[in-house]
Amino acid sequence: MFGIKIIATGSYAPKKVLSNADLEKMVDTSDEWITTRTGIKNRHIAAKNETASAMGIKAGKNILEKSGIKPEEIELLVVATATPDMNFPSTACLIQTGLGLKNAVAFDISAACSGFIYSLSIVEQYLKIGTYSTAMIICTEKFSEIINWEDRNTCILFGDGAAGVIVKREEEQNTSVFKNIIKSDGKYADLLAVPDRKYIDMKGNTVFKIAIRSMGDITTEILKSCGLKTEDIALFIPHQANLRIINALGDLLKIPKEKVYINVGEYGNTSAASIPIALNEADEKGLIKKGDKIMFVAFGGGFTWGASIIEW
Numbered sequence: 001m002f003g004i005k006i007i008a009t010g011s012y013a014p015k016k017v018l019s020n021a022d023l024e025k026m027v028d029t030s031d032e033w034i035t036t037r038t039g040i041k042n043r044h045i046a047a048k049n050e051t052a053s054a055m056g057i058k059a060g061k062n063i064l065e066k067s068g069i070k071p072e073e074i075e076l077l078v079v080a081t082a083t084p085d086m087n088f089p090s091t092a093c094l095i096q097t098g099l100g101l102k103n104a105v106a107f108d109i110s111a112a113c114s115g116f117i118y119s120l121s122i123v124e125q126y127l128k129i130g131t132y133s134t135a136m137i138i139c140t141e142k143f144s145e146i147i148n149w150e151d152r153n154t155c156i157l158f159g160d161g162a163a164g165v166i167v168k169r170e171e172e173q174n175t176s177v178f179k180n181i182i183k184s185d186g187k188y189a190d191l192l193a194v195p196d197r198k199y200i201d202m203k204g205n206t207v208f209k210i211a212i213r214s215m216g217d218i219t220t221e222i223l224k225s226c227g228l229k230t231e232d233i234a235l236f237i238p239h240q241a242n243l244r245i246i247n248a249l250g251d252l253l254k255i256p257k258e259k260v261y262i263n264v265g266e267y268g269n270t271s272a273a274s275i276p277i278a279l280n281e282a283d284e285k286g287l288i289k290k291g292d293k294i295m296f297v298a299f300g301g302g303f304t305w306g307a308s309i310i311e312w
């Protein structure tokens with residue numbers, strides 16, 4: 001078994017910003033209601049012709065530039081998206097050609113907001129047993145396309161964006177942590193779905209409660225299976241859906257506030273892209289140092305959920 005490491009991050013957010021004040025003009029809501037219930041102030045919205053693959057390519061270029069890795073060195077591209085450009089070809093194939101990843105095998109996965117952790121877990125298997133040496137994950141979401149902009153229950157929550165990482169096999173056996181746990185339960189399919197292939201439909205209140213419980217349980221499980229305590233985690237990056245969910249989770253796990261990364265206020269919920277956008281931002285701000293243990297946790301439609309602990 002080989003060791004593996006995330007060696008580069010990158011992201012892209014569309015230029016257009018939609019604020020709570022803008023939403024006040026579109027539906028019966030208020031900045032005060034949105035802020036107190038969700039912590040969200042702004043979200044980025046893609047241009048009409050800006051697809052998930054177009055955003056993914058921009059994020060991918062950013063990751064490649066920062067990594068110094070050549071496009072032809074990437075052997076595996078996993079793309080997580082709930083908003084693919086079309087049924088087929090996969091968004092991954094479109095991003096592959098846009099980035100010139102001519103030696104990569106490319107495919108999409110569908111796990112809604114848990115897409116980044118599902119992708120990490122897939123890449124982990126291929127790299128650890130040695131099938132590939134260098135993999136790229138891109139999470140790209142254009143939720144603005146599946147939002148009913150007249151539904152105040154959902155239109156305030158989501159935003160568009162893309163982000164990802166390059167993960168590399170370590171040629172020497174290493175002992176650094178790289179652990180993922182993923183779970184799913186289809187009996188909750190109706191609670192959060194795009195039933196008519198058109199708009200998101202969500203029972204927000206129930207989702208809220210199950211999300212906190214599931215993410216609390218899975219983070220406890222992954223810490224235990226790595227033999228770690230919350231004090232060992234340098235930075236906790238939860239899925240950015242709602243500030244109240246993040247705070248409840250932080251309190252449940254007794255993680256000090258300064259160790260919890262939060263940027264939901266600026267992006268809203270960007271589904272699969274939310275954790276890698278936050279990871280990239282935290283890295284660019286210099287908040288992560290070599291050897292730090294970072295914990296991710298996500299929850300989304302399916303239901304799907306998952307947690308990861310990695311060493312930087």
Ligand code: ACO
Nearest residue numbers: 029033037113152153156204205207208211241242299300
């Ligand atoms: N502005 C003003 N009022 C609103 C709005 C709005 N945008 N949206 C709903 N309301 C009203 C409702 O109609 C309701 O009014 P009523 O009492 O007269 O019927 C009232 O506010 C309370 O509604 P609730 O749904 O009970 O409000 P709640 O406190 O649960 O907050 C929210 C709603 C923010 C959606 C919350 O349930 C939530 O965040 N759930 C999690 C959903 C989520 O994040 N999903 C994303 C995917 S899963 C994940 O990523 C974790």
